[in-house]
Amino acid sequence: MQKTHAFALLAPVPEEHLISGLEAIAAQLDSDDLPADHVPKIAFGSMAFEVLAEVEKLRAGKSVEVLIYASHAKGEQPLNPEATWRGLYVGCVGSRRGRYPGKSIFRPQATATDKLNWAVFWEVQELERLKTSIPIGSLTGKGKKTPYQSRFIPEGPVQIDYPASKGKQNP
Secondary structure, three states: OOOEEEEEEEEEEEHHHHHHHHHHHHHHOOOOOOOOOOOEEEEEEEOOHHHHHHHHHHOOOOOOEEEEEOOOOOOOOOOOOOEEEEEEEEEEEOOOOOOOOOOOOOOOOOHHHOOOOEEEEEEEEEEEEEEEEEHHHHHEEEEOOOOOOOOOOOOOEEEOOOOOHHHOOOO
């Protein structure tokens, strides 16, 4: 799938779901129930159905770079928040009474105790921890002229300018 460079996403995801997501990817790679050419993906729940509906229109079938802020992280956090994970957004599906309508193997095990109140689930491939974190204050909201404030913490997925398009670090 081609990747768009017109914009990217910045999204918060609880750190335990990201770590558990890596385990879900490993389970998919080891599964005999998935086709051999299956590309592992992880589904994260969200109430930001309007933002994700707009992303679906703008991406025109292409994948979208997503930078992830690990929320609810254990241990010391930097004073200025950073994106420490990345992935490729590949789609969004509506929930079924708050639950993910696809196979449970695509959900991080750590989400098993989540309340069943999600409107949509956004799917990510190539989930990985970044080698070098990206300060959120170096990112700019799509269509904005100035970067986010140095202590900005996203409360849901937001569209941002593609980081490489302004000479910033390429994720």
